Amino acid sequence: MAIIMSIKIGILGYGNLGRGVEAAIKQNPDLELTGVYTRRSPDSLKINTEGVAVRSTAELEAGRDDIDVLIICGGSATDLPEMTPKYAALYNVIDSFDTHANIPSHFANVDKAAKKGGKIGIISCGWDPGMFSLNRLYASAILPEGKDYTFWGKGVSQGHSDAIRRIAGVVDARQYTLPVEASVNAVREGKNPEFTTREKHTRECFVVVEDGADKAKIENEIKTMPNYFADYDTTVHFISAEEMKRDHSGLPHGGSVIYSGTTGEGNNHVIEYSLKLDSNPEFTGSVLAAYARAAYKLNNEGVSGAKTVFDIAPAYLSAKSDEEIRSHLL
């Protein structure tokens, strides 16, 4: 048996995703959490791992010996474009950057910094982008004459929930994205249909409002909100704060990538990858933890620069030896 060396992990940012990464680390004996880093006052944070320090992000500046991989749990809008390149110069880093249009420039920025520092920077890791992307790639490489479909849900969209919360009179909101089952089934049957936005997903909203708020007005504001809701069939339910807490405090999500392609004389093949997740941040955190192991191993082999899930051989994700995975999983 090889001796398992602990890989020392730092978590930057302690929201839902940071806690998800923390939970994942506890399930992996070869990973060790050595610190949580926050822009808030460190004293204000109580974390779920005994004996691990909470420190200010300022303490990351000089480069620390107790971090093999820094997992950056920030937002894609403003945090990650700044943080990931910055820390990639000093540490192996991973993020879950998901602003699709900006992936090329984010990749270039992280690549430059990571190569300069001799580190690995894995960007856009999680399940979409992440595991869903992998399935789009594998399927299209195997069946070049085909088409991929991605459906999301049933799951909570934080962005859409936040958009509802910004409406005057709204106290709290939870928005679920749901795939249209008939459309999913048409794809599964290999029909290669074309869909409008409305035909792929519906949106269901649970909303708590202030006493005396104009519900009809709020419902209309939600349903007609451009980009977020106007292009979808949207349902709005007004509920109490107690119901919100009781029935909607989880963050489930999931979805599927379905690829339909043909070979030979019209033989059809359907490849489907689907996720049903009780906790989106805990699953995403688990993906990040597995790729932290990969970042560490790759960097130990002398590899540096920006990487995505496409660039990393699957064996690097596993805590098991190559012999073990060949014997038991192949």
Next chain:
Amino acid sequence: MAIIMSIKIGILGYGNLGRGVEAAIKQNPDLELTGVYTRRSPDSLKINTEGVAVRSTAELEAGRDDIDVLIICGGSATDLPEMTPKYAALYNVIDSFDTHANIPSHFANVDKAAKKGGKIGIISCGWDPGMFSLNRLYASAILPEGKDYTFWGKGVSQGHSDAIRRIAGVVDARQYTLPVEASVNAVREGKNPEFTTREKHTRECFVVVEDGADKAKIENEIKTMPNYFADYDTTVHFISAEEMKRDHSGLPHGGSVIYSGTTGEGNNHVIEYSLKLDSNPEFTGSVLAAYARAAYKLNNEGVSGAKTVFDIAPAYLSAKSDEEIRSHLL
């Protein structure tokens, strides 16, 4: 735009799988079939690609310049253990070796030969082993506290069909393996059940017999055949040769890998990868073609030795550039 250089492919063995690889090559403009190699008399073979030579395997002996990757489409029982190491010394090779217990020794033999020749030898490629293996690995690396289940079917098992054909009085046979839907659903619900062999799959047989054959005796011989049928609920249908030809000449297959794991305080996650294939050999051939591209690229980078799907970064499978896949598939 990068200039697409053709990767020159040889196919060794021209049965169902060889023809499946041939069909796949036609869909990939960067792959070019330069020869089909056979142990039969080359004159006896008529292939589906105009202008491509059929040659004797003897012509492979000296090492040919017109093969970048040799795809070996032989049987796992006796062909591949001998062929893959032999040709790995001379060519980049790929096989679909699927005798699970012998993977470690096959890997070692191919590794030794391939390293000596400075070539790549990818073994056990296809969908199981292959794409299913990848999904077992990714899922277990992400969710270490969980369990994987593999279900096969509905699909034709060639080995079981052959076993029936060996019974006296049987003219032809086709055996379908079917997953037990209730068991699949129990796994999907995250119940982590334990199954007996009988609880996971059933077997359905379509059999053509000689005139005057004792059907009751044949049915009993099938149902009690050790290893193949005795541990399963098996159904036998006697049909005419015409019905066999009309209804059972395809080679569909498929199945699913379902992984159920937990994180945090009992949050459950279900990952499901499923295939529904009209033609098992054409899909398997398409996987081999994509990995042929990977073998070529890796060897061009100076990599040699035995590899499996676990060792190969997904980007190597694609004909598209890294920039393109990051922009469109991530």
